[in-house]
């Protein structure tokens with residue numbers, strides 16, 4: 001499915017069965033192709049945060065832990081994420097950040113590994129926090145982190161845990177979770193999957209793939225807001241594992257205030273401290289947009305949006321940009337990246353012109369596709385604007401070269 005003219009792109013929008021979901025979002029007047037880094041505000045989250053602050057906190061005060069159900073938020077929100085990732089609700093919990101959850105599940109995975117196995121295998125291109133956390137866990141557990149550009153080939157009987165991000169944050173390349181998990185299990189290794197760039201964007205089937213552990217972000221495709229709580233998944237057969245951040249919310253009876261730690265049964269032992277109620281409420285409300293959404297349709301539209309972008313970039317910007325993502329949607333997540341030697345100022349010029357993507361060092365222009373609110377005409381217009389910036393070298397102005405702290 002592609003469009004050679006703006007009218008054809010508009011016709012695709014007119015026929016789009018997901019188009020009505022755009023009204024659930026509170027979008028400013030920009031073309032937003034960065035929902036893979038920070039999802040936008042939903043109308044429901046805006047209202048819910050106002051209620052939580054004004055009524056539940058302002059009026060209810062401490063009573064709201066019970067009367068507003070604050071204490072159940074980690075499991076209630078998890079039950080909304082579970083169907084998006086192919087998991088049973090009791091195998092998912094919402095808590096902490098992705099990095100902290102990775103620390104917990106990696107440690108638990110090492111404790112579940114076959115005797116004598118102390119290697120965590122990953123890729124050098126994995127998201128840095130994953131590698132940093134694995135370094136920390138390895139140092140504390142007398143394990144080692146091994147990196148390979150071809151982790152499937154590097155899998156052998158020394159590997160305790162294979163830790164991968166399903167969709168690569170730079171290129172959008174997608175691993176075949178079922179195939180890779182099966183290969184890990186064949187050599188006796190466990191798997192830890194990072195779903196930061198998958199959850200809410202693509203159908204994920206953790207249980208079907210036989211994945212052992214997973215983590216993911218609340219603030220990207222799930223639209224939970226900046227710094228939204230993250231989630232983690234533990235397959236039922238590993239839920240007796242211990243995790244080292246043994247805080248009171250993971251205790252079997254937190255309000256018994258016992259001096260000794262006794263882990264809760266099941267997934268709740270992966271909690272640590274008090275949930276971030278305002279942030280978790282925003283995520284809870286934002287997740288309602290997925291209530292009647294078929295992720296297969298989301299992924300199909302995402303592939304069509306990305307294919308349109310690639311076709312238009314080939315046609316209009318081919319002399320300037322090199323595709324850094326798989327050309328085939330079959331091995332791609334919900335984003336497309338292009339290389340340009342001056343990627344940073346090009347992206348700054350594009351943002352100044354009202355098209356928001358992001359830059360990833362050293363030379364990547366990255367565009368995320370979020371089919372619940374992104375239209376075909378948005379992609380069409382974005383490439384026209386990008387082509388103009390490149391052809392006229394509008395990016396080569398001093399203000400676009402100044403680096404911001406956060407890219």
Ligand SMILES: Cc1ncc(COP(=O)(O)O)c(C=O)c1O
Nearest residue numbers: 097098099127129165169194196
């Ligand atoms: C693959 C991946 N994992 C983890 C994170 C972030 O983890 P945290 O929410 O702890 O900052 C990101 C993005 O920031 C990411 O892209």
Ligand SMILES: Nc1c(O)cccc1C(=O)C[C@H](N)C(=O)O
Nearest residue numbers: 036037038169170196360406407
């Ligand atoms: N978590 C972020 C942040 O705190 C500031 C800026 C960006 C982010 C991101 O999420 C980046 C994102 N994980 C990426 O794939 O690049």
